[in-house]
Amino acid sequence: MEEKLRELWADLFKVCAANVTLDDHFVRRGGDSFKAMRLVGEARQLGLAIKVADIMSSPRLSDMASKLLQASDIVVASDCIITTFELLSHVGENEARVHAATFCDLEPHRVQDVFHCTPMQEGLVAMNMADPTAYIWRCTKNLSPHLDTARFCAAFDAVVKAHPVLRTRIIDMPREGFVQVVVSEGVAWTFGHSLDDYQRTDYRLTMGLGQPLVRVALLKQATRRIFALTMHHAIYDGWSIEILFDAIARCYQGLTIVFPPRFQSFVKAIGKPDFQSQGRAAWKAHLAGNESVPFPSHINGSHHHRPDTVRVRSLRNLQWESMAITKAVVVRAALALTMCQMDNVQDIVFGTTVAGRSSIAIPGVEQMTGPTMATVPTRFTLIDDVSEDAKIATAFQTLLVVQPQRLARANEDDIFLESNHSSSLNDEHGAVSRMRYAIVIECQLNDDGLDLRASFDSNAIANAKMEMLISHYETVLHKLCDPEFQSIRLVEVEWIGERDLRKIYTWNAKVPEAVDLPVHELFSPIFQKQPHTQAICAWDGDFTYQELDTLSTRLANHLYHCIGPNPTATPIFIEKSKWVLVAMLAVMKAGFASCLLDSTLPHSRLRSIVEQISPEIMLVSAKQTEVAETLFQMELMLVGATHLSGLTLALPTIPLPAVSPDATLYVVFTSGSTGLPKGVVISHRSMSSSIVYLGPRRSISQQTRELVFSSLAFDGTWHSLHTLYQGGCICMPSETGRQDDLKGSILQLKANFSFLTPTVASTLDNEALDAIDSLVIGGEPADPEEMERIQQHTTVRFIYGPSECTPVTSLTEHPQPHPSSIGRTAGVFSWLVDPQNTNRLAGIGCVGELWLEGPLLGTGYFQDPDRSAIAYVTDPGWMLRDRSGQPGRRGRAYRQTGPPLAQSGCAGTVVS
Incomplete structure (x- = not known):
């Protein structure tokens, strides 16, 4: 048995039998299920029998040989013995023959058999009924100039006679459903002289119920002779095509034509109840727990x-x-x-x-x-x-x-020169392309x-x-x-x-340089350039740039004179008004860190934040004094027109401190997983870098009037510093106007720019949107249809930025390339890291953890070094490593842990 199998392998794999050993592995030799089927057929020619399953489960030649049996030992399955019309369930032979003949417009005696379609055939026919052009394959082959065309046509006709599938039509028979009808009528030839004319005509023809599912043509065009074949995918597969072309070649050359097993035996086998029940049980188990x-x-x-x-x-x-x-x-x-x-x-x-x-x-x-x-x-x-x-x-x-x-297949070489399809990859798939x-x-x-x-x-x-x-x-x-x-x-x-690595390391080759200036010094040229331009337009009054600079400096002197260097953050507890920006600038000029508090938050939440800060002093409005006194034992400094008008610059001459770019600008508290608010620390360097790098991307100018909608508890308020840097105006609505009459606030303050969440933006009617030149959307996923409505009235941009990296790190235009696109980062690099192993990067287009590197990164979490070390990673392995011609480097990255994960797009864009 081993020797016979060795010879079969040698013939199958086109090698010398002496080079085939008992330890050879069928798959390593290049075998697969298709070659296994060929091996089964070749073994049968030698009087041997083996199953495809045995070949694949015993791939070594020595093991496979033990599975070989003499063909005489095999009992032919009843599936292979089929009489005509026996596969019908409810209709007798005479009725089926008459109905099929009527539907196919034939004489009844031309109907040779009727039997059920396979589930795949039913699906293909049903889809073809919805789209008559679907699942039809067309192939043209140039014929040898020495070909005897009459002999070729006769060879094809003989193959049609030997292969009933080429004479099969499909109809919908009452009480049976979709059935295939084998007829005695052959395939009609079309002869012509123009391939283009033939194809134009052929593409207009359908292959519907009751119609022939094969069309052939022989075309003589100039010096070329072309064989054109059109077939419906319901009667063939890729394996069948090879058999048919080989059969045509064999018949043309006068070789014995091989009559294949009837397709009815396959239909009968897969329709048996035990076959179906075993299949259902197997696949139910296989797909159990599928999520x-x-x-x-x-x-x-x-x-x-x-x-x-x-x-x-x-x-x-x-x-x-x-x-x-x-x-x-x-x-x-x-x-x-x-x-x-x-x-x-x-x-x-x-x-x-x-x-x-x-x-x-x-x-x-x-x-x-x-x-x-x-x-x-x-x-x-x-x-x-x-x-x-x-x-x-x-x-x-x-x-x-x-x-x-x-x-x-040497048999075909003397007949077919080449096909308009380069390989059987295409032969299968006029149909596949329409699936x-x-x-x-x-x-x-x-x-x-x-x-x-x-x-x-x-x-x-x-x-x-x-x-x-x-x-x-x-x-x-x-x-x-x-x-x-x-x-x-x-x-x-x-x-x-390596190709992805080269692209990623090219995109992220040079880290953006930090802007090493404290924020208020970054603003100094603006204050000097346009002192009389409106800087603040609020529900309670206005300030010019000069007034804003003067008042904030006066308050900064007073604050610094009162407490000197302050190692912790200074809370600002003022309702939304023109005084918020005065207090923010004053605290940074004094060299302190700010922590904005939202007066609408529950007292317990406010108390939790203030207790973490343990401040020496709080800037507070007169309206919030009573609540402030209950939060913590600290000094309260009133901020308002009455208080500031009483201050003079005749305080003791203590110069304001030089503020380091490393100094903390603000602390913003977000919801912690433990219920305790976590504070994110942002330095002057980070915010100054954000202002400089993102300014050109946001289309903000001196004409911009930004409505500050964000709650003071969120870092969106710090976003307004971008507008001040460009010489624009900050429009501050009241808390009531913000929540109950946003449209009225926009129109009253003449705002033409704002940063809103998609939910809030969707509440604006067309009149309010028409008043806004540009709208920045972020903070949550956007509904594409609603964004389309908004975009009809104003320019829409989408921003993204975790609190840990200043308010904004990326921006994308509308329409977005993807519903969740966050665009391209500015001032930071985005890295997508393998979520299964953070020591390696994810491929382009793959999902990964979003890590950010660059000067916009925050300092860490307020008084929480352990949490900071987890989120802000120093020298990750993929950053230190030399890859793809780029030297490694030391650095620090913020790790966006947990959902949502992100996906890299083309040219470094990111989809969240």
Whole structure:
């Protein structure tokens, strides 16, 4: 048995039998399920029998030989013995024959058999009824100039006679549903002289119910002779096409024509109750606990997609021979890993087109012509090894088609010169390109790689993201085939490729330089340049730049004179008014840190913040004095017209201190996970850098009038310093106007710019929006439809920035390239880090933790060094490492931990 099997292997793999050993591995030799089917057929010719399943489960030659049996020992299954019309359930032969003949417009005696369609055929026909152009494949082949055309046509007619599938039509029969009708009538030839004219006519023809599903033409155009073939995908698969063309060549050359097993035997086998019940049980167990989502995860799964864009890539130098699993499994595993990383999931499902004939024990199934393929889900769980293919239907948006490597067929060389399709990758897929999936990925396997064709719906996935998917897929596939990685657990492999690393390190090559000035010194030229320009327009009055500068300096002198150097933050407890900006500037000029308090917050929340600060003094308005006295034992300094008018500059001459850029500018408290507010510390350097780097991106000018909507408890109020730096005006509504009459506040204060959350922005009517020149949106996800309405009335920009890195770190224009895009950062670099291992980066297009590097980073958390060390990481490994021609560097990065994770886009943009 070993010697016979050795000879079969040698013939299959085109090697010398002496070079085949008992320890040889079928898969490492290049075997797969398709070659296994060929091996089964070749063994049968020698009187031997073996199953495809035995070949794949016992891939070593010595083990496989023990599975060989004499063909005489095999009992032919009853599935292979079928009489005509026996597969119908409710309609008798005569009734079926008459109904089919009437529907197909034929004489009853021309109907040879009627039997049920497979589930795949039913689906293809149903979709074709919705779109008559769908699932029709067209192929043209140039014929040899020496070809005898009459002999060629006769050879094709003989193949049609031997292969009933070419004489099959499909109808909808009462009480039976979709059935296929085999007729005796052959395929009619069309002859002509113009390929263009023929194709224009052919594209207008349909292949509906009762109509022929094959059309052929022989065209003589100048010196060329062209064979044109049109087929409906409901009667063939890629394997069948190879058999048919080989049969045409054999028949033309006078060789014995091979009559294939009848397709009815396949239909009968898959329709048996025990086959279906066993299948349901197996797949129920296989998909148990499935929590996967379709890929891409953001698209509407109920939407009917149609691929409208194609990308082609040739992947070479894949070390297939290093793998002990088939190429098809590696291809599927690579796609699953790619999707897991691009959507940050551990459990993924996508569709796979598989050859159903390899799972059915029918003698000669490898020679059967007909659509035995099935489109089924592949489930992949990252924590497991490469999972088996799932083979039942489920909701998925991505389809993978793996084509086997084509075997050379010498019989065809003297007949067909070349096809208008370069490989069987395309032969399969006039149909595939019209499948209703968001993404269809077709892979044609080769000796050292594969040819990839990605067809996708550009309304579901952007061109740029598809390019990222293909690029990352190529990287993952190469690493899976690399022997260096095959002893490493999947979760431990660094999947990012050198090409991505080069791009990322190029984007983030030079860290933006910090602006080493305290904020008030950054403003000095503005105060001097336009002293009489309005700086503050509030519900309770206005200030010019000169008045703002003078009053804040006067208050700063008084504050510093009273307490001297202050090591902790100074709370500012003033309701929204023109005095808020005076107090903010005064505290920074005195060299102190501010902490803005919102008077509308519960007293318990205010008390918790103030107790953490333990201040010596608080700046407070007269209205808030009573509450302030209950918060903490500290000195209260009144801020208002009456108090400041009583102050003079005749205080003892104590010069205001020189403020270091490292000094704390403000502390903002956000909700902590433990319930205790956590304070984020921002330095002068960080805010000055933010003002300088983001100013040009925000289109703020001297004409800008910014409505400060944000609560004083949030760092959005500090955002208004950007407008002051550009010489604009700060418009401060009252708390009542802010909450109850935002439109009235906008119109009354003549505001033309504001930073709002999407929820608040959606409350503005068209009149209010028309008054605003520019609106900045951030803080929460935006509803695309509502943003479209707003954008019709004003310019919309989207910003992002964690409190830990000043109010704003990135900005993007509308329309956004992605509903959750946060655009490109300014003043900081964005890094996407592998969420499974923060010592390595995530690939471009993959989901990762968002880390930020640059001068906008905050100092840390207020009096919380442990939490600061977790969030602000010094010298992460991927930053120190020399990669892709870029030297490593020391640095510090803020780690955006926990959801939402982010995804890198093209040219360094980020999607949250």
